[in-house]
Amino acid sequence: MKELKVLSIVVIFTLVLYWGVEPFAHSQMHKHVEFNGFAYNGKSDIEQLDEKIKKINEEITELKNSGGKDIKTKIADKEKELNELKAKLDDTKKFWAEINKVPKGGDAAAGKAAIAACVACHGIKSQGMKAPMDPNAAAAAYGVNPPDLSNAGALYDEKFLIAFLKSPTHAAHVKKLAMPGGLAGDDKNAANIVAYLKSIAPKEITPKEAFVTACGRCHANRYGKWTQIGDVPKTKSNIKTGQDIDALKFKEKVADYQGKLANYMGKLPPDLSIIIRARSEDFLKTFVEDPQSQLPGTAMPRVGLTKEGYEKVISYLEETGDPSKPKREATGPWVLGFFVIFSLLAYGWYKSQWKGLK
Numbered sequence: 001m002k003e004l005k006v007l008s009i010v011v012i013f014t015l016v017l018y019w020g021v022e023p024f025a026h027s028q029m030h031k032h033v034e035f036n037g038f039a040y041n042g043k044s045d046i047e048q049l050d051e052k053i054k055k056i057n058e059e060i061t062e063l064k065n066s067g068g069k070d071i072k073t074k075i076a077d078k079e080k081e082l083n084e085l086k087a088k089l090d091d092t093k094k095f096w097a098e099i100n101k102v103p104k105g106g107d108a109a110a111g112k113a114a115i116a117a118c119v120a121c122h123g124i125k126s127q128g129m130k131a132p133m134d135p136n137a138a139a140a141a142y143g144v145n146p147p148d149l150s151n152a153g154a155l156y157d158e159k160f161l162i163a164f165l166k167s168p169t170h171a172a173h174v175k176k177l178a179m180p181g182g183l184a185g186d187d188k189n190a191a192n193i194v195a196y197l198k199s200i201a202p203k204e205i206t207p208k209e210a211f212v213t214a215c216g217r218c219h220a221n222r223y224g225k226w227t228q229i230g231d232v233p234k235t236k237s238n239i240k241t242g243q244d245i246d247a248l249k250f251k252e253k254v255a256d257y258q259g260k261l262a263n264y265m266g267k268l269p270p271d272l273s274i275i276i277r278a279r280s281e282d283f284l285k286t287f288v289e290d291p292q293s294q295l296p297g298t299a300m301p302r303v304g305l306t307k308e309g310y311e312k313v314i315s316y317l318e319e320t321g322d323p324s325k326p327k328r329e330a331t332g333p334w335v336l337g338f339f340v341i342f343s344l345l346a347y348g349w350y351k352s353q354w355k356g357l358k
């Protein structure tokens, strides 16, 4: 029986390491952030501001108690910061209270009539509307290429979209964003446009389409052969046909786009080929739900994905970053089963060998 005990201890230990310790270590590397289930209602925005205000209040009390020299100007600076934060909190509360009041479900036909305000910058390919500019010209004008809106109604949360049209910076939770607010008119008109976007949304979207719409204007994916301006063209090395020159020209265009994007964002957004291996599931979902929660001050916008939209994006990141995962997961149980059966057989054999000898 001793052998079986040793075996079971080894098995249990391995399982604990695999399912317990590793994910736990991952979760400890990042601060805990509450996940709101991809609901966009301003809750985390308000909580983050409350927390900042609390911290500054503590700092002011500390300064007052310290009794050091020239604390007056230091306190005045902190108080100025405090007042700015309080004003921001009021503004944030007011904004989301208005958004939370907008009734769901607009008039898609009225929205269709109003979409002209959008296709000045965005394409809607599925409706035969090409983007008015190529990505490089768009980046020169706005810093980033406005995404095609064919899939927007399927990927983004309805309330988020209404908030985004009213005030892109509030919705995306960033300091600046190239799309102006109020283009859709009042909240009712915004709801109509969102209803139109939902009405044209395709039933099925591939993981790659989800990634391209939601992330692809900012993030490349080398393993997926995606650059911010499109797929890497398939060219063969052949100087005679001039195809090398095409590949070179494409690279130059990508570099040009990335330069403008880095300027707009403050830095070039990282390639996401293997992010799925570098970051835990918990980090990714809370980060995408609200980038400010994990990286305060970041320029990456909250994009407003629904749960389904997020899952699509993640499955693309899994496809490119960990292509052998499905295979590995499928073979895992077989390998384990083999070991169990093999151990039982070995144990039986061992017993039978020793039977007459004891």
Ligand code: HEC
Binding pocket: 115, 117, 118, 119, 120, 121, 122, 142, 144, 145, 146, 147, 149, 152, 156, 161, 164, 165, 177, 178, 179, 180, 183, 184, 193, 214, 301, 302, 303, 304
């Ligand atoms: C002046 C150009 C311009 C106009 C007009 C415009 N947009 Fe945009 N839009 C942009 C840019 C630029 C971005 C990308 C901004 C970024 O990612 O920082 C964007 C982003 C978006 C996004 C993506 C939001 C997300 O969650 O990532 C949606 C949806 C959108 N626009 C919808 C609309 C709709 C609907 C209209 C019409 C009411 C419209 N836009 C009008 C420039 C424009």
Ligand code: HEC
Binding pocket: 144, 214, 215, 216, 217, 218, 219, 265, 267, 268, 269, 270, 272, 275, 279, 287, 288, 295, 297, 298, 299, 300, 301, 303, 305, 313
């Ligand atoms: C408008 C541009 C933009 C869009 C759209 C965008 N990102 Fe980002 N992203 C950034 C920038 C800029 C950074 C760098 C953030 C920083 O360091 O402050 C970043 C960083 C990241 C990181 C790295 C965070 C870290 O440090 O670990 C991840 C993961 C990420 N983005 C995922 C996504 C996903 C997934 C999407 C689509 C759902 C997306 N991003 C859409 C601009 C963008």
